[in-house]
Amino acid sequence: MPAASRWSFWLCQFVLVPFVHSVTIADIQGPAFRSPLEGQSVKSVTGVVTAKSSSGFYIQSDPVQDAAVSTGLFVFSESSQVLDAVVVGDEISLSGTVSDFRSSSDPTFLESTELESPTAITVLSTKNVVTPLVLGTDRSPPTQDLSALDVGPDGFLSVPNNQSLVDVVNATVQPTSFGIDFWSSLEGQLVTVPKPISIGFENSFGEFWVRGDWDATNVNSRGGLTLAFGPNGTPDGGPESVIIGSPLDGSVNPNMSVGKTLSDISGVIQYQFGFYYILPLTAPTVLSIPDPTVPVTNLTSIADGCTITIGDYNVDNMGPDSPHLPAAANDIATHLQTPDIMFMQEIQDNSGETDDGTVDANVTLSTLSAAIASQSNVKYNFTEVIPVNDQDGGEPGGNIRPAYLFNPKTVSLVPGLPVGGPLDAVEPVIGSDGQLTLNFNPGRIDPTNAAWDSSRKPIVAVWETTSGRRFFTINLHNAAKVDGGSSIQGDPRPPLNGAVAQRTAQVQVIASLVSELLSMNSSASVVVGGDFNEFVQTRTVFAPFNNILSEVDELADLDPVERYTYVFDNLQEQLDHVFVSSAVASRKVEVEHVHVNSWAPDVNTRTSDHDPSVARLRVC
Numbered sequence: 001m002p003a004a005s006r007w008s009f010w011l012c013q014f015v016l017v018p019f020v021h022s023v024t025i026a027d028i029q030g031p032a033f034r035s036p037l038e039g040q041s042v043k044s045v046t047g048v049v050t051a052k053s054s055s056g057f058y059i060q061s062d063p064v065q066d067a068a069v070s071t072g073l074f075v076f077s078e079s080s081q082v083l084d085a086v087v088v089g090d091e092i093s094l095s096g097t098v099s100d101f102r103s104s105s106d107p108t109f110l111e112s113t114e115l116e117s118p119t120a121i122t123v124l125s126t127k128n129v130v131t132p133l134v135l136g137t138d139r140s141p142p143t144q145d146l147s148a149l150d151v152g153p154d155g156f157l158s159v160p161n162n163q164s165l166v167d168v169v170n171a172t173v174q175p176t177s178f179g180i181d182f183w184s185s186l187e188g189q190l191v192t193v194p195k196p197i198s199i200g201f202e203n204s205f206g207e208f209w210v211r212g213d214w215d216a217t218n219v220n221s222r223g224g225l226t227l228a229f230g231p232n233g234t235p236d237g238g239p240e241s242v243i244i245g246s247p248l249d250g251s252v253n254p255n256m257s258v259g260k261t262l263s264d265i266s267g268v269i270q271y272q273f274g275f276y277y278i279l280p281l282t283a284p285t286v287l288s289i290p291d292p293t294v295p296v297t298n299l300t301s302i303a304d305g306c307t308i309t310i311g312d313y314n315v316d317n318m319g320p321d322s323p324h325l326p327a328a329a330n331d332i333a334t335h336l337q338t339p340d341i342m343f344m345q346e347i348q349d350n351s352g353e354t355d356d357g358t359v360d361a362n363v364t365l366s367t368l369s370a371a372i373a374s375q376s377n378v379k380y381n382f383t384e385v386i387p388v389n390d391q392d393g394g395e396p397g398g399n400i401r402p403a404y405l406f407n408p409k410t411v412s413l414v415p416g417l418p419v420g421g422p423l424d425a426v427e428p429v430i431g432s433d434g435q436l437t438l439n440f441n442p443g444r445i446d447p448t449n450a451a452w453d454s455s456r457k458p459i460v461a462v463w464e465t466t467s468g469r470r471f472f473t474i475n476l477h478n479a480a481k482v483d484g485g486s487s488i489q490g491d492p493r494p495p496l497n498g499a500v501a502q503r504t505a506q507v508q509v510i511a512s513l514v515s516e517l518l519s520m521n522s523s524a525s526v527v528v529g530g531d532f533n534e535f536v537q538t539r540t541v542f543a544p545f546n547n548i549l550s551e552v553d554e555l556a557d558l559d560p561v562e563r564y565t566y567v568f569d570n571l572q573e574q575l576d577h578v579f580v581s582s583a584v585a586s587r588k589v590e591v592e593h594v595h596v597n598s599w600a601p602d603v604n605t606r607t608s609d610h611d612p613s614v615a616r617l618r619v620c
């Protein structure tokens with residue numbers, strides 16, 4: 001802010017406010033997150049009405065020099081008398097009370113500045129036109145960081161979380177540097193997004209994220225934004241994206257998927273439900289739709305006795321009668337080309353979500369195997385460790401678990417070993433043949449460890465190729481982020497990452513088993529894969545793997561922006577990973593993420609919320 005305008009701002013506050021209460025919108029908004037006039041009664045606020053909603057209207061005054069200060073303001077009122085008193089284009093004067101409103105629905109939401117209890121509404125002139133600020137031309141969002149308060153080595157993903165609160169620190173916003181600051185500095189203003197591109201699916205309210213015709217970083221080939229490291233070496237939170245809310249005129253947004261191009265969107269900026277929204281004046285139209293064809297994997301099974309293909313797929317609460325089972329079978333048969341071993345997650349028991357004490361999933365797995373066989377020339381066998389009823393989280397009664405499908409023509413479980421019970425701990429042992437093996441095959445890792453409370457226990461197995469080469473696998477599904485998280489544009493900084501401590505402990509327990517295996521045979525081939533429910537950019541969570549395991553994406557040098565298996569809010573992100581021991585890493589490593597679900601034309605036509613992946617690895 002230029003010194004002169006800062007000085008006049010303070011002068012205005014000191015001289016005018018306590019005595020006169022006659023203020024501008026810029027005085028109310030101020031340069032910080034919270035209003036300098038919070039709680040005060042003000043009068044003679046003037047502005048032009050730019051938009052109306054069912055709970056109030058937006059007014060805007062002439063631009064000011066300081067880009068930190070918004071010249072738009074939401075006037076809250078549900079009174080039809082008030083709402084009927086103004087029309088868009090009216091220049092009005094009014095009185096009211098300045099409030100920094102925090103929605104009661106979630107304490108982690110930010111406050112938004114508004115004028116409440118409006119009175120003395122006087123129409124000064126009509127049919128005024130407010131020209132929207134054109135984003136990308138007049139002002140552009142920053143492309144890397146969300147908040148100056150996201151301190152720590154992993155930026156907005158740093159642990160510990162919740163080191164400070166935006167509204168308590170109440171800093172002067174820095175709109176050219178930080179995303180939350182940028183959108184906050186335009187709160188209540190009318191803006192246009194030129195050439196929007198949809199970067200996700202619509203949510204259940206028909207709201208969706210876009211980026212516009214401005215600079216963006218970590219753009220993937222589909223047009224979306226990938227959660228990857230940014231130019232400054234910390235994770236990029238995609239601050240150059242914005243969520244579009246329900247249209248103010250009652251029109252309905254079209255359905256979205258990643259990569260649709262849309263007509264320009266004009267609307268007002270309003271913080272709600274944890275994000276800075278643009279509430280569009282009217283719904284945009286879809287101008288183009290991306291090619292619905294999803295390339296199939298190139299990593300087919302070779303079955304040369306050394307090479308194995310591994311598929312990894314979280315199939316979203318699948319029981320034997322799930323309507324999406326045939327589609328998942330089709331994905332495995334056609335898009336994944338029937339890998340030698342499938343690491344499956346979210347396999348439900350034989351009674352699906354019914355909470356009737358059923359725990360075995362052999363009907364679910366054989367139904368899936370039969371469905372794949374009907375579409376391919378592979379008849380998968382399967383193996384699982386049957387869990388204790390209702391102890392592993394997820395949908396009550398579903399007893400979801402990780403399990404393996406395997407092609408008995410290309411790989412077999414090392415024979416002669418008992419299948420572990422739910423509470424048996426798998427351990428590496430030297431077998432009677434002098435070879436490293438397991439006490440249970442398959443078995444669970446330290447299943448009574450508190451790290452696994454109400455969570456899936458990983459399933460460990462030891463296998464042989466057709467030429468008798470041995471390798472070990474760990475298929476896991478770590479604790480979900482759902483509970484206790486906060487939005488990327490919320491009050492706690494860095495944002496709360498739900499269950500991050502539990503996930504870190506789980507990675508630690510898995511790392512301990514891998515270390516034991518490697519301490520008994522440093523050249524053992526070990527493959528660890530599944531749904532980690534975490535991004536590798538949250539480096540603290542994966543730290544226990546440092547020096548013992550490498551991620552196949554990194555080894556195969558896959559373009560970082562093409563590493564994703566999930567679409568969430570504004571980002572395409574990777575929750576599903578495959579890691580390998582150094583023996584495997586030293587040989588040729590290939591991986592592909594197969595975007596059957598992230599590239600779906602419609603959110604409701606997806607088989608699962610996760611994309612599957614295929615890796616082709618050498619165990620000798």
Ligand SMILES: *[C@@H]1O[C@H](CO)[C@@H](O)[C@H](O)[C@H]1NC(C)=O
Nearest residue numbers: 030031032033034035036170
């Ligand atoms: C927030 O910052 C503004 C501008 O610096 C200041 O006037 C206001 O009093 C602060 N509000 C609170 C609650 O700290």
Ligand SMILES: *[C@@H]1O[C@H](CO)[C@@H](O)[C@H](O)[C@H]1NC(C)=O
Nearest residue numbers: 161162163164165484492496
């Ligand atoms: C985050 O920090 C604030 C302030 O210290 C505290 O009130 C709040 O309970 C914390 N939230 C969580 C989930 O720990």
Ligand SMILES: *[C@@H]1O[C@H](CO)[C@@H](O)[C@H](O)[C@H]1NC(C)=O
Nearest residue numbers: 252253254255602603604605
């Ligand atoms: C969006 O998709 C749903 C289900 O696929 C459909 O019922 C709805 O009519 C679609 N809405 C629009 C606006 O196309």
Ligand SMILES: *[C@@H]1O[C@H](CO)[C@@H](O)[C@H](O)[C@H]1NC(C)=O
Nearest residue numbers: 295296297298592593594595
């Ligand atoms: C298979 O290779 C083709 C050609 O390089 C590529 O376009 C396609 O994306 C690959 N498939 C997958 C699933 O990556």
Ligand SMILES: *[C@@H]1O[C@H](CO)[C@@H](O)[C@H](O)[C@H]1NC(C)=O
Nearest residue numbers: 360361362363364365366367
């Ligand atoms: C499932 O397991 C039960 C108990 O071992 C067995 O009786 C049944 O035949 C199996 N069903 C299938 C489809 O494998």
Ligand SMILES: *[C@@H]1O[C@H](CO)[C@@H](O)[C@H](O)[C@H]1NC(C)=O
Nearest residue numbers: 380381382383384408409413
């Ligand atoms: C399937 O795998 C089980 C071990 O889980 C094994 O006992 C059985 O013989 C296998 N069946 C075939 C047809 O390979």
Ligand SMILES: *[C@@H]1O[C@H](CO)[C@@H](O)[C@H](O)[C@H]1NC(C)=O
Nearest residue numbers: 434435436470521523524525
């Ligand atoms: C150690 O692993 C290598 C590679 O798989 C294998 O050739 C060797 O036999 C193993 N040794 C033992 C004792 O398991």
